[in-house]
Amino acid sequence: MSTAAQNVPTPSLVIDEERLDDNIAGMAAFAARAGLALRPHVKTHKSVEIARRQVAAGAIGITVATISEAEVFATAGMTDIFIAYPLWLDDDKARRLREILQITPLLIGIDSVEGAARLASGTEGLTNRLSVLVEIDSGHHRSGVSAAEAGHVASAAAGLGLDVVGVFTFPGHSYSPEKRQAAAADEMHALAAAVAALAGEGITARIVSGGSTPSVEFADASVLTDLRPGVYVFGDAQQWELGTCSPESIALTVLATVVSRTPERVVADAGSKALAADRGAFSTGFGRLLDHPEARLSAISEHHVTITGLECAPGTRLRVVPNHVCNAVNLADAYVVMREGQIVATWPVDARGRNI
Amino acid sequence: MSTAAQNVPTPSLVIDEERLDDNIAGMAAFAARAGLALRPHVKTHKSVEIARRQVAAGAIGITVATISEAEVFATAGMTDIFIAYPLWLDDDKARRLREILQITPLLIGIDSVEGAARLASGTEGLTNRLSVLVEIDSGHHRSGVSAAEAGHVASAAAGLGLDVVGVFTFPGHSYSPEKRQAAAADEMHALAAAVAALAGEGITARIVSGGSTPSVEFADASVLTDLRPGVYVFGDAQQWELGTCSPESIALTVLATVVSRTPERVVADAGSKALAADRGAFSTGFGRLLDHPEARLSAISEHHVTITGLECAPGTRLRVVPNHVCNAVNLADAYVVMREGQIVATWPVDARGRNI
Numbered sequence: 102m103s104t105a106a107q108n109v110p111t112p113s114l115v116i117d118e119e120r121l122d123d124n125i126a127g128m129a130a131f132a133a134r135a136g137l138a139l140r141p142h143v144k145t146h147k148s149v150e151i152a153r154r155q156v157a158a159g160a161i162g163i164t165v166a167t168i169s170e171a172e173v174f175a176t177a178g179m180t181d182i183f184i185a186y187p188l189w190l191d192d193d194k195a196r197r198l199r200e201i202l203q204i205t206p207l208l209i210g211i212d213s214v215e216g217a218a219r220l221a222s223g224t225e226g227l228t229n230r231l232s233v234l235v236e237i238d239s240g241h242h243r244s245g246v247s248a249a250e251a252g253h254v255a256s257a258a259a260g261l262g263l264d265v266v267g268v269f270t271f272p273g274h275s276y277s278p279e280k281r282q283a284a285a286a287d288e289m290h291a292l293a294a295a296v297a298a299l300a301g302e303g304i305t306a307r308i309v310s311g312g313s314t315p316s317v318e319f320a321d322a323s324v325l326t327d328l329r330p331g332v333y334v335f336g337d338a339q340q341w342e343l344g345t346c347s348p349e350s351i352a353l354t355v356l357a358t359v360v361s362r363t364p365e366r367v368v369a370d371a372g373s374k375a376l377a378a379d380r381g382a383f384s385t386g387f388g389r390l391l392d393h394p395e396a397r398l399s400a401i402s403e404h405h406v407t408i409t410g411l412e413c414a415p416g417t418r419l420r421v422v423p424n425h426v427c428n429a430v431n432l433a434d435a436y437v438v439m440r441e442g443q444i445v446a447t448w449p450v451d452a453r454g455r456n457i
Numbered sequence: 458m459s460t461a462a463q464n465v466p467t468p469s470l471v472i473d474e475e476r477l478d479d480n481i482a483g484m485a486a487f488a489a490r491a492g493l494a495l496r497p498h499v500k501t502h503k504s505v506e507i508a509r510r511q512v513a514a515g516a517i518g519i520t521v522a523t524i525s526e527a528e529v530f531a532t533a534g535m536t537d538i539f540i541a542y543p544l545w546l547d548d549d550k551a552r553r554l555r556e557i558l559q560i561t562p563l564l565i566g567i568d569s570v571e572g573a574a575r576l577a578s579g580t581e582g583l584t585n586r587l588s589v590l591v592e593i594d595s596g597h598h599r600s601g602v603s604a605a606e607a608g609h610v611a612s613a614a615a616g617l618g619l620d621v622v623g624v625f626t627f628p629g630h631s632y633s634p635e636k637r638q639a640a641a642a643d644e645m646h647a648l649a650a651a652v653a654a655l656a657g658e659g660i661t662a663r664i665v666s667g668g669s670t671p672s673v674e675f676a677d678a679s680v681l682t683d684l685r686p687g688v689y690v691f692g693d694a695q696q697w698e699l700g701t702c703s704p705e706s707i708a709l710t711v712l713a714t715v716v717s718r719t720p721e722r723v724v725a726d727a728g729s730k731a732l733a734a735d736r737g738a739f740s741t742g743f744g745r746l747l748d749h750p751e752a753r754l755s756a757i758s759e760h761h762v763t764i765t766g767l768e769c770a771p772g773t774r775l776r777v778v779p780n781h782v783c784n785a786v787n788l789a790d791a792y793v794v795m796r797e798g799q800i801v802a803t804w805p806v807d808a809r810g811r812n813i
Binding site for chain 2: 186191212213236245359366427
């Protein structure tokens with residue numbers, strides 16, 4: 102069964118299974134110590150096998166971003182599923198959502214009265230199978246309402262017949278080396294204020310959900326009940342450069358081959374169609390090399406990544422750490438799973454492209 | 458058969474078929490007027506249907522980036538295929554390349570003696586079915602050798618039994634508003650010098666291939682024999698902002714729905730898993746809105762794009778022009794094809810994910 106890594110075609114997603122299991126166990130232990138429930142975000146890995154391992158390690162359920170991700174994981178038998186997104190239901194999405202609700206109850210995000218009204222009307226007859234959480238903007242300024250508005254949205258949703266069970270936020274402004282702790286403080290402050298706003302309307306927030314991977318270590322169980330980090334299962338170059346993970350814990354790399362070289366640079370075959378084109382303001386480049394931390398990925402195009410600070414011959418294989426692992430995973434159909442240098446399995450990226 | 462656009466789920470890739478056909482016809486006419494052969498790069502669309510239209514309009518063949526793209530298009534019956542990439546053949550890639558060569562002859566890029574040697578040994582018995590072009594670095598500083606080195610690589614490749622038929626370059630530094638014309642001049646200069654270098658080794662460059670979409674209008678038929686632009690079939694926000702296409706010619710958009718709104722911004726459901734995360738130094742944001750050119754796509758995450766300068770209600774549908782259409786197409790499984798506001802077909806993205 103086992104095959105040497107040298108035969109893996111490039112570019113390919115490669116999982117270090119021991120590191121993956123360590124990361125899953127580590128976050129589960131952290132949540133248990135903190136007294137918090139864990140509903141990991143599976144948009145990172147889109148894999149039923151990995152979601153099952155997260156649940157086996159203690160996660161009480163999973164978080165997804167889209168109806169089509171929920172379809173994949175509900176069909177695979179996962180039960181406690183949170184669609185942490187302010188869905189806007191058109192007729193087709195309403196039909197698909199009703200089909201999922203016939204398989205399993207759902208938690209769903211809302212951030213407007215209009216969206217809540219469509220959710221209620223679109224799930225008629227099955228509305229008792231869903232619970233909603235109001236999304237709060239804790240400083241990332243993406244979707245979500247202010248804590249002050251949360252009471253109004255919650256109250257209106259309840260008036261529409263929806264079961265309002267809590268609040269959630271994504272502190273995306275934690276993706277900055279100096280701001281991780283401050284973003285976590287913003288997150289706790291906004292969620293606490295939102296809980297109070299719901300209470301003012303007579304609604305108890307039983308679920309208070311937060312926790313991006315960069316901010317999770319600052320989670321405050323006096324405010325939160327739930328964590329839903331995603332990237333921690335693999336780590337990536339963003340987390341490495343944020344200081345949220347060490348390179349020794351990174352469980353996913355894109356295996357690449359050097360195809361071209363000059364005295365100034367080498368070029369490998371993992372471009373933006375393998376790594377994705379993400380680059381944060383704080384990033385040193387378009388990813389990192391796991392075994393050559395001093396090298397820099399200075400440019401990327403679809404099928405080329407240009408590397409400086411590395412000398413090697415054409416044909417050399419490199420383990421590239423993508424900047425944003427969620428987007429890299431979504432580009433591939435399968436993972437190659439390695440243990441002790443041998444291929445032990447291939448796993449499908451079950452929800453690859455299920456972004457609708 | 459026809460269905461209104463309002464029923465298309467979001468985010469989805471939508472083609473304006475009339476614009477697509479106009480763009481295909483326009484480039485074919487340009488190449489014919491210039492006396493240049495057209496081998497369009499199909500990595501942009503990854504669609505057999507669109508490649509067939511390009512050939513029907515006068516393209517003499519197609520260009521691909523990977524062996525797996527070549528597999529898709531050769532199996533579909535395309536014949537004149539150029540893999541414009543300095544392939545490094547491992548055992549698996551050599552086996553797959555031999556299988557393609559049994560279907561159709563190929564043109565293949567080389568940029569090193571080592572790569573050429575693997576190409577010769579990996580295709581043993583079928584080497585007479587392939588021809589090679591030496592890749593030249595004309596200023597983009599990615600793969601490719603200098604014009605001065607081209608003679609050495611060509612001569613060594615010929616000595617290995619490969620049929621060296623020409624040179625090619627990608628002037629990627631044309632992706633800058635002020636540098637398009639200068640990059641095209643670099644391209645012509647480098648290719649002319651490379652042709653001379655091959656001649657010095659007694660090798661005639663029968664094919665001299667260039668032409669990125671931004672530089673193609675400056676193509677000089679006294680140097681070039683072939684063009685291989687890709688993006689022109691659709692256009693995208695990069696080309697729009699470079700001034701290479703007008704918004705009225707853009708044939709592909711990502712249909713999105715507004716899911717969230719505050720007084721400062723709206724958020725729609727086309728994030729980096731639908732648009733890709735590309736952003737050039739010259740870009741105004743993470744894409745553009747075709748119908749609201751004044752709006753700015755100021756931030757992107759996987760399932761959200763944040764838009765400023767636009768007021769609209771939740772549920773509004775927007776036509777988003779991705780920055781880099783090649784990477785957006787590679788994220789989807791199918792195109793929705795519209796003509797006069799009606800859906801007339803869906804086409805598979807045949808080579809989606811075929812990047813190995």
